[in-house]
Amino acid sequence: MEITLDRNLFMQIGLDSGALTMLGTVVHSLREAGEYRGIVRRSANPEAAFYISADKNSPVAQVNIDLATLANPSAGSQACCGVAEKNRFVVNPKGYILFHVSGGEGGYSVHVRKAEEAADTKIYDTRELQEGDVFTATLLRPGTYSVSNLLTKSKGEITVSYPKRGDTAYRPPSPHVVECTAHGIESNRVELKPGQALNFHIKTPSRIKIELIRPDDGPGQPRDASVRGRKKPSLSDS
Amino acid sequence: MSHITIAASANAFEQLFKALRDRFHFSKHDSGDFGPFSASYEIELHLEGGSIQLNNDNTVEVTDVDVVFTKLKLTVCLEIPQFCIGGGCVIPDPWNGCLVSLPRICIPPVIGGKHCVDLDLKGLVSEISDIKAKLVPHYFVDPARLPGWSDLDAEFNGHPNKWRIFVDPVWVHVDPVDIPATVGNLFENLVKKAIDDMIPSWVPNWAKDWLWSLIGPVADLIKRIIGIVGEIHEWIADLLNNKFHIFDPLGLIETAVADYFASRNPIYELEDPYPILESSGGLIPVKIPIRDLAAEVNSKEMIVSANAGT
Secondary structure (H helix, E strand, O other), rough: OOOOHHHHHHHHEEEEOOEOOEEEEEEEEEOEEEEEEEEEEOOOOOEEEEEEEEOOOOOOOOEEHHHHHHOOOOOOOOOOOOOHHOOEEEEEEOEEEEEEEEEEOOOEEEEEEOOOOOOOOOEEEEEEEEEEEEEEEOOOOOEEEEEEEEOOOEEEEEEOOOOOOOOOOOOOOOOEEEEEEOOOOOOOOOEEEOOOEEEEEEEOOOOOEEEEEEEEEOOOOOOOOOOOOOOOOOHHHO | OOEEEEEHHHHHHHHHHHHHOOOOEEEEEEEEEEEEEEEEEEEEEEEEEEEEEEEOOEEEEEEEEEEEEEEEEEEEEEOOOEEEOOOOEEEEEEEOEEEOOOOOOOOOOOOOOOOEEEEEEOOEEEEEEEEEOOOOOOOOOOOOOOOOOHHHHHHHHOOEEEEEEEEEEEEEEEEEOOHHHHHHHHHHHHHHHHHHHOOOOOOHHEEEHHHHHHOOOHHHHHHHHHOOOHHHHHHHHHHHOOOOOOOOOHHHHHHHHHHHHHHHHOOOOEEOOOEEEEOOEOOEEEOOOOOEEEEEEEEEEEEEEEEOOO
Protein backbone atom coordinates (compact mmCIF):
# COMPACT_ATOMS: atom_id res chain seq x y z
CA MET A 1 0.00 0.00 0.00
CA GLU A 2 1.61 3.26 -1.18
CA ILE A 3 1.12 6.48 0.72
CA THR A 4 -0.19 9.45 -1.20
CA LEU A 5 2.38 12.20 -1.30
CA ASP A 6 2.12 15.57 -2.97
CA ARG A 7 4.75 15.51 -5.70
CA ASN A 8 5.23 19.25 -5.32
CA LEU A 9 6.76 18.70 -1.92
CA PHE A 10 9.79 17.04 -3.49
CA MET A 11 9.70 18.26 -7.08
CA GLN A 12 9.41 22.02 -6.54
CA ILE A 13 12.91 22.97 -5.57
CA GLY A 14 13.08 26.76 -5.80
CA LEU A 15 11.05 29.26 -3.78
CA ASP A 16 9.72 32.73 -4.47
CA SER A 17 8.06 34.94 -1.85
CA GLY A 18 5.95 36.42 -4.64
CA ALA A 19 4.73 33.05 -5.86
CA LEU A 20 4.14 30.91 -2.81
CA THR A 21 4.39 27.13 -2.99
CA MET A 22 4.12 24.40 -0.35
CA LEU A 23 7.42 25.14 1.35
CA GLY A 24 7.08 28.93 1.53
CA THR A 25 4.99 31.09 3.83
CA VAL A 26 4.49 34.81 4.29
CA VAL A 27 3.60 36.34 7.62
CA HIS A 28 2.03 39.80 7.65
CA SER A 29 0.42 42.00 10.27
CA LEU A 30 -2.43 44.31 9.29
CA ARG A 31 -1.74 46.65 12.24
CA GLU A 32 -4.96 48.65 11.68
CA ALA A 33 -8.39 47.47 12.72
CA GLY A 34 -11.03 47.19 10.02
CA GLU A 35 -12.54 44.97 7.38
CA TYR A 36 -10.17 43.74 4.70
CA ARG A 37 -10.66 42.03 1.39
CA GLY A 38 -8.00 39.83 -0.11
CA ILE A 39 -7.45 38.32 -3.52
CA VAL A 40 -5.45 35.19 -4.20
CA ARG A 41 -3.68 35.40 -7.54
CA ARG A 42 -1.74 32.97 -9.62
CA SER A 43 0.40 34.95 -12.08
CA ALA A 44 -1.94 37.84 -12.88
CA ASN A 45 -5.13 35.85 -12.58
CA PRO A 46 -7.36 36.23 -9.54
CA GLU A 47 -8.26 32.81 -8.18
CA ALA A 48 -10.25 33.52 -5.03
CA ALA A 49 -11.37 36.25 -2.66
CA PHE A 50 -11.34 36.23 1.11
CA TYR A 51 -12.24 38.58 3.94
CA ILE A 52 -10.44 39.43 7.13
CA SER A 53 -11.86 41.23 10.12
CA ALA A 54 -9.06 42.89 12.06
CA ASP A 55 -10.93 43.15 15.32
CA LYS A 56 -9.38 44.80 18.37
CA ASN A 57 -11.47 42.55 20.59
CA SER A 58 -10.30 39.37 18.93
CA PRO A 59 -7.92 37.23 20.97
CA VAL A 60 -6.61 35.58 17.79
CA ALA A 61 -2.91 36.35 17.38
CA GLN A 62 -2.31 34.14 14.33
CA VAL A 63 -4.60 33.17 11.51
CA ASN A 64 -3.40 30.73 8.88
CA ILE A 65 -4.80 31.31 5.41
CA ASP A 66 -4.37 28.35 3.10
CA LEU A 67 -4.20 29.77 -0.41
CA ALA A 68 -4.60 26.32 -1.98
CA THR A 69 -7.89 25.75 -0.18
CA LEU A 70 -9.16 29.19 -1.12
CA ALA A 71 -8.20 28.77 -4.78
CA ASN A 72 -9.52 25.24 -4.96
CA PRO A 73 -11.97 24.65 -2.12
CA SER A 74 -12.43 20.93 -2.84
CA ALA A 75 -8.70 20.10 -2.85
CA GLY A 76 -7.28 21.75 0.24
CA SER A 77 -6.09 19.60 3.08
CA GLN A 78 -8.01 21.69 5.56
CA ALA A 79 -11.34 21.41 3.76
CA CYS A 80 -13.81 21.29 6.55
CA CYS A 81 -16.44 23.88 6.28
CA GLY A 82 -18.76 25.61 3.92
CA VAL A 83 -17.17 27.95 1.37
CA ALA A 84 -18.77 30.98 3.02
CA GLU A 85 -16.97 30.18 6.28
CA LYS A 86 -13.72 29.15 4.69
CA ASN A 87 -13.01 32.56 3.21
CA ARG A 88 -13.70 34.66 6.30
CA PHE A 89 -11.05 35.18 8.94
CA VAL A 90 -10.80 37.15 12.15
CA VAL A 91 -7.58 38.31 13.74
CA ASN A 92 -6.46 40.94 16.19
CA PRO A 93 -4.95 43.91 14.27
CA LYS A 94 -1.73 43.39 16.24
CA GLY A 95 -1.79 39.72 15.35
CA TYR A 96 -0.46 38.05 12.24
CA ILE A 97 -1.78 36.50 9.06
CA LEU A 98 0.20 33.54 7.78
CA PHE A 99 -0.29 32.78 4.09
CA HIS A 100 0.64 29.25 3.14
CA VAL A 101 -0.07 26.59 0.52
CA SER A 102 -1.15 23.20 1.85
CA GLY A 103 -0.85 21.34 -1.43
CA GLY A 104 -0.71 21.48 -5.18
CA GLU A 105 1.45 23.43 -7.56
CA GLY A 106 0.94 26.79 -5.83
CA GLY A 107 2.54 29.90 -7.29
CA TYR A 108 0.20 32.23 -5.43
CA SER A 109 0.48 35.86 -4.48
CA VAL A 110 -1.97 37.81 -2.37
CA HIS A 111 -3.44 41.30 -2.51
CA VAL A 112 -5.02 42.66 0.64
CA ARG A 113 -6.69 46.01 1.00
CA LYS A 114 -9.18 47.62 3.31
CA ALA A 115 -12.73 47.03 2.14
CA GLU A 116 -13.45 50.68 1.48
CA GLU A 117 -13.75 52.70 -1.66
CA ALA A 118 -11.12 55.36 -0.98
CA ALA A 119 -8.82 55.52 -3.96
CA ASP A 120 -5.71 56.05 -1.86
CA THR A 121 -6.24 52.91 0.23
CA LYS A 122 -2.95 51.09 0.47
CA ILE A 123 -2.75 47.68 -1.13
CA TYR A 124 -0.62 45.02 0.44
CA ASP A 125 0.89 42.70 -2.16
CA THR A 126 3.00 39.69 -1.16
CA ARG A 127 5.08 40.25 -4.30
CA GLU A 128 6.56 43.19 -2.43
CA LEU A 129 7.04 42.25 1.18
CA GLN A 130 6.95 45.08 3.67
CA GLU A 131 8.88 45.88 6.79
CA GLY A 132 7.66 43.66 9.56
CA ASP A 133 6.78 40.76 7.25
CA VAL A 134 8.46 37.39 7.53
CA PHE A 135 9.05 35.09 4.59
CA THR A 136 9.82 31.53 5.60
CA ALA A 137 11.45 29.08 3.23
CA THR A 138 11.79 25.40 4.06
CA LEU A 139 14.41 23.75 1.91
CA LEU A 140 14.31 19.97 1.66
CA ARG A 141 16.51 19.29 -1.37
CA PRO A 142 20.17 19.08 -0.28
CA GLY A 143 22.51 21.34 -2.21
CA THR A 144 23.65 24.90 -2.64
CA TYR A 145 21.15 27.62 -3.40
CA SER A 146 21.40 31.21 -4.46
CA VAL A 147 19.14 33.61 -2.61
CA SER A 148 18.38 37.04 -3.94
CA ASN A 149 16.23 39.99 -3.05
CA LEU A 150 14.88 41.01 -6.45
CA LEU A 151 14.03 44.50 -5.24
CA THR A 152 17.35 45.44 -3.65
CA LYS A 153 19.44 43.20 -5.97
CA SER A 154 21.25 41.79 -2.95
CA LYS A 155 22.36 38.15 -3.01
CA GLY A 156 23.42 35.37 -0.72
CA GLU A 157 24.03 31.67 -0.64
CA ILE A 158 22.40 28.86 1.27
CA THR A 159 23.73 25.35 1.74
CA VAL A 160 21.45 22.52 2.79
CA SER A 161 23.31 19.47 4.07
CA TYR A 162 22.49 15.92 3.02
CA PRO A 163 20.28 13.97 5.46
CA LYS A 164 22.00 11.35 7.57
CA ARG A 165 20.44 8.25 9.00
CA GLY A 166 21.53 8.46 12.59
CA ASP A 167 21.04 6.53 15.79
CA THR A 168 17.91 8.52 16.51
CA ALA A 169 15.10 9.93 14.41
CA TYR A 170 16.14 13.27 12.90
CA ARG A 171 14.12 16.37 13.65
CA PRO A 172 14.96 19.60 11.86
CA PRO A 173 16.33 22.25 14.22
CA SER A 174 14.58 25.56 14.90
CA PRO A 175 14.33 27.96 11.98
CA HIS A 176 17.39 30.00 11.09
CA VAL A 177 16.77 33.75 11.02
CA VAL A 178 18.23 36.33 8.62
CA GLU A 179 17.31 39.95 8.10
CA CYS A 180 16.70 41.58 4.74
CA THR A 181 17.71 45.23 4.96
CA ALA A 182 18.38 47.93 2.42
CA HIS A 183 22.04 46.95 2.66
CA GLY A 184 21.46 43.37 1.69
CA ILE A 185 20.70 39.99 3.12
CA GLU A 186 22.33 39.69 6.51
CA SER A 187 24.67 36.70 6.80
CA ASN A 188 24.81 36.03 3.09
CA ARG A 189 26.11 32.49 3.60
CA VAL A 190 23.69 30.32 5.49
CA GLU A 191 24.12 26.66 6.31
CA LEU A 192 20.94 24.73 6.98
CA LYS A 193 20.12 21.23 8.03
CA PRO A 194 17.70 19.33 5.76
CA GLY A 195 14.15 20.55 6.30
CA GLN A 196 15.25 23.40 8.54
CA ALA A 197 13.23 26.54 7.88
CA LEU A 198 14.85 29.87 7.06
CA ASN A 199 12.99 32.97 8.30
CA PHE A 200 13.65 36.17 6.38
CA HIS A 201 12.70 39.08 8.61
CA ILE A 202 11.90 41.88 6.20
CA LYS A 203 13.24 45.36 7.04
CA THR A 204 13.01 46.84 3.56
CA PRO A 205 10.69 46.15 0.60
CA SER A 206 11.69 42.73 -0.64
CA ARG A 207 10.93 39.84 -2.92
CA ILE A 208 12.98 36.82 -2.03
CA LYS A 209 13.84 34.26 -4.66
CA ILE A 210 15.74 31.06 -3.94
CA GLU A 211 17.17 28.85 -6.68
CA LEU A 212 19.14 25.62 -6.58
CA ILE A 213 22.52 26.04 -8.18
CA ARG A 214 24.34 22.89 -7.10
CA PRO A 215 22.43 19.82 -5.92
CA ASP A 216 23.95 17.46 -3.38
CA ASP A 217 22.99 13.88 -4.12
CA GLY A 218 24.69 12.48 -1.11
CA PRO A 219 27.81 10.46 -0.49
CA GLY A 220 28.72 8.14 -3.32
CA GLN A 221 26.09 9.52 -5.66
CA PRO A 222 26.95 11.04 -9.03
CA ARG A 223 26.54 14.79 -9.15
CA ASP A 224 23.77 16.22 -11.26
CA ALA A 225 25.38 17.29 -14.52
CA SER A 226 22.83 20.01 -15.18
CA VAL A 227 24.24 22.66 -12.86
CA ARG A 228 22.11 25.69 -13.22
CA GLY A 229 23.24 29.31 -12.96
CA ARG A 230 26.93 28.58 -13.50
CA LYS A 231 28.97 28.46 -16.62
CA LYS A 232 31.50 25.72 -17.06
CA PRO A 233 34.93 27.35 -17.30
CA SER A 234 36.62 26.98 -20.67
CA LEU A 235 39.95 28.06 -22.13
CA SER A 236 38.33 30.91 -24.01
CA ASP A 237 37.10 32.39 -20.70
CA SER A 238 40.59 32.84 -19.34
CA MET B 1 -8.00 -63.47 40.34
CA SER B 2 -9.09 -62.02 37.01
CA HIS B 3 -10.36 -64.28 34.27
CA ILE B 4 -8.37 -62.41 31.60
CA THR B 5 -4.91 -60.81 31.85
CA ILE B 6 -3.13 -59.12 28.98
CA ALA B 7 0.37 -57.80 29.41
CA ALA B 8 2.39 -55.52 27.15
CA SER B 9 6.09 -55.07 27.84
CA ALA B 10 7.51 -51.61 28.34
CA ASN B 11 8.92 -51.83 24.84
CA ALA B 12 5.55 -52.81 23.37
CA PHE B 13 3.88 -50.00 25.33
CA GLU B 14 6.42 -47.56 23.92
CA GLN B 15 5.58 -48.68 20.38
CA LEU B 16 1.89 -48.22 21.12
CA PHE B 17 2.56 -44.75 22.48
CA LYS B 18 4.72 -43.75 19.49
CA ALA B 19 1.95 -44.76 17.09
CA LEU B 20 -0.45 -42.66 19.12
CA ARG B 21 1.99 -39.73 19.26
CA ASP B 22 2.54 -39.78 15.50
CA ARG B 23 -1.17 -39.38 14.82
CA PHE B 24 -1.35 -36.15 16.82
CA HIS B 25 -1.80 -33.00 14.74
CA PHE B 26 -2.98 -29.63 15.93
CA SER B 27 -3.79 -26.36 14.22
CA LYS B 28 -5.09 -23.07 15.51
CA HIS B 29 -5.30 -19.42 14.55
CA ASP B 30 -6.25 -16.30 16.46
CA SER B 31 -6.00 -12.55 16.12
CA GLY B 32 -6.36 -9.40 18.14
CA ASP B 33 -6.36 -5.63 17.65
CA PHE B 34 -4.48 -3.53 20.15
CA GLY B 35 -4.84 0.03 18.82
CA PRO B 36 -1.64 1.06 17.09
CA PHE B 37 -0.88 -2.54 16.22
CA SER B 38 -2.66 -5.80 15.66
CA ALA B 39 -1.37 -9.33 15.59
CA SER B 40 -2.51 -12.74 14.49
CA TYR B 41 -0.99 -16.19 14.43
CA GLU B 42 -1.52 -19.50 12.65
CA ILE B 43 0.02 -22.69 13.94
CA GLU B 44 0.12 -26.28 12.76
CA LEU B 45 2.21 -28.80 14.63
CA HIS B 46 2.92 -32.41 15.31
CA LEU B 47 4.92 -34.31 17.91
CA GLU B 48 8.21 -36.10 17.51
CA GLY B 49 10.67 -37.93 19.73
CA GLY B 50 10.44 -38.16 23.46
CA SER B 51 11.14 -40.92 25.91
CA ILE B 52 8.66 -42.93 27.91
CA GLN B 53 9.01 -44.46 31.31
CA LEU B 54 6.63 -46.78 33.16
CA ASN B 55 6.69 -46.30 36.91
CA ASN B 56 5.86 -48.60 39.76
CA ASP B 57 3.42 -46.04 41.12
CA ASN B 58 1.09 -46.90 38.24
CA THR B 59 2.02 -43.82 36.25
CA VAL B 60 3.43 -43.27 32.80
CA GLU B 61 5.89 -40.44 32.33
CA VAL B 62 6.70 -39.04 28.92
CA THR B 63 9.48 -36.49 28.61
CA ASP B 64 11.25 -34.43 25.95
CA VAL B 65 8.64 -34.70 23.20
CA ASP B 66 9.44 -32.23 20.44
CA VAL B 67 6.63 -29.93 19.36
CA VAL B 68 7.47 -29.37 15.71
CA PHE B 69 5.73 -26.41 14.13
CA THR B 70 5.03 -27.21 10.50
CA LYS B 71 3.38 -23.79 10.37
CA LEU B 72 4.02 -20.92 12.73
CA LYS B 73 3.05 -17.69 11.08
CA LEU B 74 2.88 -14.50 13.06
CA THR B 75 1.41 -11.46 11.37
CA VAL B 76 1.99 -8.09 12.99
CA CYS B 77 0.30 -5.01 11.59
CA LEU B 78 1.64 -1.61 12.58
CA GLU B 79 0.08 1.80 12.22
CA ILE B 80 2.93 3.86 10.81
CA PRO B 81 2.82 7.25 12.53
CA GLN B 82 3.01 10.58 10.76
CA PHE B 83 6.33 12.34 10.43
CA CYS B 84 5.90 16.09 10.34
CA ILE B 85 8.06 19.03 9.46
CA GLY B 86 7.27 22.68 10.02
CA GLY B 87 5.76 23.93 13.23
CA GLY B 88 8.86 26.02 13.91
CA CYS B 89 8.53 29.47 15.40
CA VAL B 90 8.40 32.45 13.05
CA ILE B 91 7.81 35.21 15.57
CA PRO B 92 8.79 34.45 19.14
CA ASP B 93 6.72 35.69 22.02
CA PRO B 94 8.96 36.82 24.89
CA TRP B 95 6.32 35.79 27.44
CA ASN B 96 4.56 32.86 25.90
CA GLY B 97 7.02 30.94 23.74
CA CYS B 98 5.88 31.59 20.21
CA LEU B 99 3.49 34.14 18.76
CA VAL B 100 3.43 32.82 15.21
CA SER B 101 4.39 29.30 14.20
CA LEU B 102 4.63 27.55 10.87
CA PRO B 103 1.95 25.09 9.79
CA ARG B 104 3.07 21.49 9.87
CA ILE B 105 3.45 19.32 6.79
CA CYS B 106 2.96 15.68 7.65
CA ILE B 107 3.87 12.47 5.87
CA PRO B 108 1.75 10.50 5.30
CA PRO B 109 -0.89 13.25 5.15
CA VAL B 110 -3.47 11.11 6.94
CA ILE B 111 -2.99 8.39 9.54
CA GLY B 112 -4.96 5.37 8.57
CA GLY B 113 -4.59 1.72 7.89
CA LYS B 114 -2.06 -0.66 9.22
CA HIS B 115 0.88 -2.12 7.38
CA CYS B 116 1.33 -5.81 7.97
CA VAL B 117 4.37 -8.02 7.96
CA ASP B 118 4.30 -11.81 8.03
CA LEU B 119 6.88 -13.64 10.08
CA ASP B 120 7.31 -17.22 8.97
CA LEU B 121 8.65 -19.02 12.04
CA LYS B 122 8.08 -22.52 10.64
CA GLY B 123 10.73 -24.92 11.84
CA LEU B 124 10.91 -23.57 15.36
CA VAL B 125 10.68 -26.28 17.97
CA SER B 126 9.22 -26.26 21.42
CA GLU B 127 9.12 -29.21 23.78
CA ILE B 128 6.67 -31.03 25.94
CA SER B 129 9.02 -31.40 28.82
CA ASP B 130 6.76 -33.59 30.89
CA ILE B 131 3.55 -35.58 30.68
CA LYS B 132 2.57 -37.51 33.76
CA ALA B 133 -0.33 -39.86 33.12
CA LYS B 134 -2.33 -42.77 34.43
CA LEU B 135 -4.06 -45.49 32.45
CA VAL B 136 -7.81 -45.10 32.55
CA PRO B 137 -10.25 -47.58 30.96
CA HIS B 138 -13.51 -46.33 29.46
CA TYR B 139 -16.41 -48.33 28.13
CA PHE B 140 -17.35 -47.12 24.67
CA VAL B 141 -20.79 -47.61 23.21
CA ASP B 142 -20.58 -46.95 19.49
CA PRO B 143 -23.06 -44.16 18.75
CA ALA B 144 -23.72 -45.67 15.31
CA ARG B 145 -25.02 -48.86 16.87
CA LEU B 146 -28.80 -49.14 16.46
CA PRO B 147 -30.88 -49.86 19.56
CA GLY B 148 -32.32 -53.13 18.24
CA TRP B 149 -28.96 -54.67 17.31
CA SER B 150 -27.55 -57.67 19.12
CA ASP B 151 -23.81 -57.83 19.80
CA LEU B 152 -23.48 -59.99 16.66
CA ASP B 153 -25.42 -57.43 14.57
CA ALA B 154 -23.11 -54.72 15.91
CA GLU B 155 -20.00 -56.71 14.99
CA PHE B 156 -21.29 -57.61 11.52
CA ASN B 157 -22.07 -53.92 10.93
CA GLY B 158 -18.67 -52.77 12.20
CA HIS B 159 -19.98 -50.96 15.27
CA PRO B 160 -19.19 -53.15 18.29
CA ASN B 161 -18.88 -51.73 21.79
CA LYS B 162 -15.35 -51.49 23.10
CA TRP B 163 -13.25 -51.21 26.17
CA ARG B 164 -10.77 -48.42 25.62
CA ILE B 165 -7.65 -47.67 27.61
CA PHE B 166 -6.54 -44.08 27.66
CA VAL B 167 -3.32 -42.49 28.80
CA ASP B 168 -4.91 -39.83 30.98
CA PRO B 169 -2.42 -37.03 31.70
CA VAL B 170 -2.35 -35.64 35.18
CA TRP B 171 -0.38 -32.75 33.76
CA VAL B 172 1.15 -31.65 30.49
CA HIS B 173 3.84 -29.02 30.37
CA VAL B 174 4.86 -27.37 27.10
CA ASP B 175 8.01 -25.27 27.27
CA PRO B 176 7.85 -21.68 25.95
CA VAL B 177 8.75 -21.18 22.31
CA ASP B 178 12.29 -19.89 22.12
CA ILE B 179 12.56 -17.02 19.62
CA PRO B 180 16.13 -16.34 18.54
CA ALA B 181 17.44 -12.80 18.18
CA THR B 182 17.62 -13.27 14.41
CA VAL B 183 13.82 -13.24 14.31
CA GLY B 184 13.92 -9.69 15.70
CA ASN B 185 16.29 -8.69 12.89
CA LEU B 186 14.05 -10.42 10.35
CA PHE B 187 11.05 -8.49 11.68
CA GLU B 188 12.97 -5.21 11.46
CA ASN B 189 13.93 -5.91 7.86
CA LEU B 190 10.36 -6.78 6.92
CA VAL B 191 9.05 -3.55 8.46
CA LYS B 192 11.77 -1.59 6.66
CA LYS B 193 10.75 -3.16 3.37
CA ALA B 194 7.07 -2.46 4.10
CA ILE B 195 7.90 1.23 4.63
CA ASP B 196 10.11 1.29 1.53
CA ASP B 197 7.20 -0.12 -0.44
CA MET B 198 4.95 2.61 0.93
CA ILE B 199 7.12 5.34 -0.55
CA PRO B 200 6.09 5.99 -4.15
CA SER B 201 8.70 5.10 -6.76
CA TRP B 202 8.77 8.64 -8.16
CA VAL B 203 10.20 10.03 -4.91
CA PRO B 204 13.84 10.95 -5.58
CA ASN B 205 16.62 9.22 -3.65
CA TRP B 206 17.58 12.30 -1.65
CA ALA B 207 13.96 12.60 -0.49
CA LYS B 208 13.88 8.93 0.48
CA ASP B 209 17.05 9.45 2.51
CA TRP B 210 15.43 12.48 4.12
CA LEU B 211 12.27 10.52 4.96
CA TRP B 212 14.35 7.70 6.44
CA SER B 213 16.29 10.19 8.53
CA LEU B 214 12.95 11.38 9.96
CA ILE B 215 11.80 7.82 10.58
CA GLY B 216 15.06 6.92 12.29
CA PRO B 217 16.15 3.40 13.21
CA VAL B 218 13.43 0.89 12.38
CA ALA B 219 13.88 -0.98 15.65
CA ASP B 220 13.14 2.23 17.58
CA LEU B 221 10.10 2.90 15.39
CA ILE B 222 8.71 -0.59 16.02
CA LYS B 223 9.30 -0.29 19.75
CA ARG B 224 7.62 3.12 19.79
CA ILE B 225 4.53 1.88 17.94
CA ILE B 226 4.14 -1.30 19.98
CA GLY B 227 5.24 0.31 23.22
CA ILE B 228 8.08 -1.98 24.25
CA VAL B 229 11.35 -1.23 25.96
CA GLY B 230 13.18 -4.54 25.55
CA GLU B 231 14.30 -6.43 22.49
CA ILE B 232 11.91 -7.13 19.63
CA HIS B 233 12.51 -10.90 19.58
CA GLU B 234 11.76 -11.02 23.31
CA TRP B 235 8.47 -9.24 22.67
CA ILE B 236 7.59 -11.78 19.97
CA ALA B 237 8.41 -14.61 22.38
CA ASP B 238 6.33 -13.00 25.10
CA LEU B 239 3.43 -12.52 22.67
CA LEU B 240 3.48 -16.20 21.66
CA ASN B 241 4.11 -17.43 25.18
CA ASN B 242 1.13 -15.56 26.67
CA LYS B 243 3.11 -13.14 28.83
CA PHE B 244 0.63 -10.44 27.81
CA HIS B 245 -2.45 -12.66 28.28
CA ILE B 246 -3.37 -12.04 24.64
CA PHE B 247 -2.66 -15.29 22.87
CA ASP B 248 -2.11 -18.59 24.62
CA PRO B 249 -1.03 -21.10 21.99
CA LEU B 250 1.00 -23.04 24.56
CA GLY B 251 -2.01 -23.42 26.80
CA LEU B 252 -4.05 -24.54 23.83
CA ILE B 253 -1.38 -27.08 22.87
CA GLU B 254 -1.29 -28.43 26.42
CA THR B 255 -5.08 -28.75 26.44
CA ALA B 256 -5.12 -30.35 23.00
CA VAL B 257 -2.44 -32.88 23.98
CA ALA B 258 -4.24 -33.73 27.23
CA ASP B 259 -7.57 -34.03 25.45
CA TYR B 260 -6.06 -36.12 22.66
CA PHE B 261 -4.60 -38.70 24.99
CA ALA B 262 -7.22 -38.62 27.73
CA SER B 263 -10.44 -38.96 25.78
CA ARG B 264 -10.02 -39.09 22.03
CA ASN B 265 -7.39 -41.67 21.17
CA PRO B 266 -6.96 -44.80 23.29
CA ILE B 267 -3.59 -46.45 23.50
CA TYR B 268 -5.29 -49.83 23.40
CA GLU B 269 -8.86 -51.09 22.89
CA LEU B 270 -10.73 -54.39 23.17
CA GLU B 271 -13.96 -55.35 21.49
CA ASP B 272 -16.81 -56.28 23.81
CA PRO B 273 -17.93 -59.03 23.66
CA TYR B 274 -14.42 -60.20 22.87
CA PRO B 275 -14.13 -62.68 19.94
CA ILE B 276 -12.68 -66.02 21.05
CA LEU B 277 -13.34 -67.89 17.80
CA GLU B 278 -13.94 -66.28 14.41
CA SER B 279 -17.01 -67.31 12.45
CA SER B 280 -16.33 -70.20 10.07
CA GLY B 281 -18.13 -73.03 8.33
CA GLY B 282 -21.52 -71.37 8.75
CA LEU B 283 -21.04 -71.06 12.50
CA ILE B 284 -21.37 -67.79 14.27
CA PRO B 285 -18.29 -66.41 16.09
CA VAL B 286 -17.74 -67.25 19.71
CA LYS B 287 -17.54 -64.11 21.88
CA ILE B 288 -17.37 -63.58 25.58
CA PRO B 289 -18.48 -60.44 27.34
CA ILE B 290 -15.81 -58.58 29.29
CA ARG B 291 -16.45 -56.78 32.57
CA ASP B 292 -14.45 -55.15 35.32
CA LEU B 293 -11.60 -54.13 33.00
CA ALA B 294 -8.67 -52.50 34.73
CA ALA B 295 -5.35 -51.27 33.39
CA GLU B 296 -2.20 -50.53 35.33
CA VAL B 297 1.50 -50.25 34.78
CA ASN B 298 4.66 -51.06 36.62
CA SER B 299 8.21 -50.38 35.62
CA LYS B 300 8.28 -53.39 33.29
CA GLU B 301 4.90 -53.67 31.63
CA MET B 302 1.32 -52.66 31.18
CA ILE B 303 -1.19 -55.12 32.57
CA VAL B 304 -4.81 -55.20 31.50
CA SER B 305 -7.05 -57.44 33.54
CA ALA B 306 -10.75 -58.21 33.23
CA ASN B 307 -13.41 -60.75 34.11
CA ALA B 308 -15.47 -62.68 31.61
CA GLY B 309 -19.23 -62.87 31.74
CA THR B 310 -22.12 -60.51 32.14
